[in-house]
Amino acid sequence: MTKLKIIILSLFTFAAVGVVLFVAISKKPPQYYIRRDVAFGTNVQIAYATKKGNAKTVVDAMFDELKKLDDIFNAYRPTSELYKLNHSNGEWVKVSPRLLNVLKYSMKFAQLTDGDFDPTLGKVVVLWGFNTDDPNKWRLPSPQEISNALEHSGYKNVEIKDDEVRLLNDVWIDLGAIAKGYAVDVLLKMAKLNDPNSTGYVDIGGDIGIIGPKYGNQPWKIGVRDPRGNMNDSIAYVYLYKGTIATSGDYERFIIRNGKRYYHIFNPKTGYSPDNFEAITTISSSGIFSDAFGTAAMVGGLSKTEKWANELGAAYLIVNEKGKIIKNDLWKDYEEP
Incomplete structure (x- = not known):
């Protein structure tokens, strides 16, 4: 009788271990479908995973959508x-x-x-x-x-x-400071409509939106580019489970004349590029907001940026005109995983 109990117990233990092993195996991390291409005149990368098994179809549809948006917003x-x-x-x-x-x-x-x-x-x-x-x-x-x-x-x-x-007055609209952020929001919505539990990210020329946490439970580690370094040089890192992040800076399209840097963001009052920051990176729940906020901040300067961020709930990291890093308290919430 004792031997029988031991055998039964052993079988039960083995079965229990088998269940645990099966559960562990069945919960392996999702496989991301990654596509890189050019859209909106910039490099685009999308990583997407869904249990529905249609990641490639959805990502391809996202790139088709980007072409449609570019046909709307290219001034x-x-x-x-x-x-x-x-x-x-x-x-x-x-x-x-x-x-x-x-x-x-x-x-x-x-x-x-x-x-x-x-x-x-x-x-x-x-x-x-x-x-x-x-x-x-x-x-x-x-x-x-x-x-x-x-x-x-x-x-x-x-x-x-x-x-x-x-x-009126023969003005021309240029939505370059906001269209990429809007496109990020559109693609995030497409991903979530397909599968609310899907994960991944959208990166449109440095405007990044998080579809869902990496492997479902981990943050995505994102580097903030050094405005005076090479393309892959980072001065800081953040960890995002959700939300959007965008950078405005003086290092993408610029000329230097007589030792002064002129770049593609302009003060609407002067027609010249401002001298307040080398760059600002913004984190918020909205791509269109993160994009627009950065452009306004480059023009408005530090005091206005602080005021707007407090009123609107934006996290930011600034590299000022002397290369000094300035960040608000909301930003610090993203510095640890």
Whole structure:
């Protein structure tokens, strides 16, 4: 009888161990489908995992969506919706829901920042040549040229009525400071609609959105680029389970003339690039917000950035004009896994 009990106990123990082993095996980390490509004029990388088994299909659909968005927001492509709006000669134009939503958000953010964020600097951007990827076309305009271009800018020249938009004073809209962030939000929504428990990330030229924690329970480690280093040099790291992160800086498109750096972000009041920061990285729950906040901060400077961040709940790390790192308390919440 004793031997029988021992045998039964042994069988039970083996079965229990077998269950544990099976559970452990069945909970192996998800396999990520990763695709790299070019969209929005920049490098894009998407990593996606879902138990539904359709990761490749969803990621391919995301890249198709990026092409559609680029056809809306590319201000300098003659076939795009925004290009046609910019050349509508002051007439009322019915626009698509997506362009309308981004324009409304842009106007709201411009008002919130008292014009430090201004999406109507298209003619200033073209004047400097920063609307192209060709460094040979980047130039330092004359003060008179800049003054003339500024006469055709100002977010108050944009009128919105229902689903129609009118541009006054021959302004051109450039949504380069906000479109990538919006695209991140769109792709995150696509991923979650397919599978609320899916994980991965979207990276559109450094604007990053977290679909879900790495392997379902770990943070993604993200490096903050050194604005005076090489592309892979980081000055800090953060650990994100969710949310978005974006960087605005003076090191992507720039020229140096007489020892001074001029780059693709402009103070709407002067038509020149500001000298406040080398870069700012923003973390928030929204890609479009993180993108716009960084541009406004580069123009507004430290005191305004602190004020906006406190009011709106943004985490930031600044590299100021002297290379000093400044970060707020919200940022510190992301420094440990």
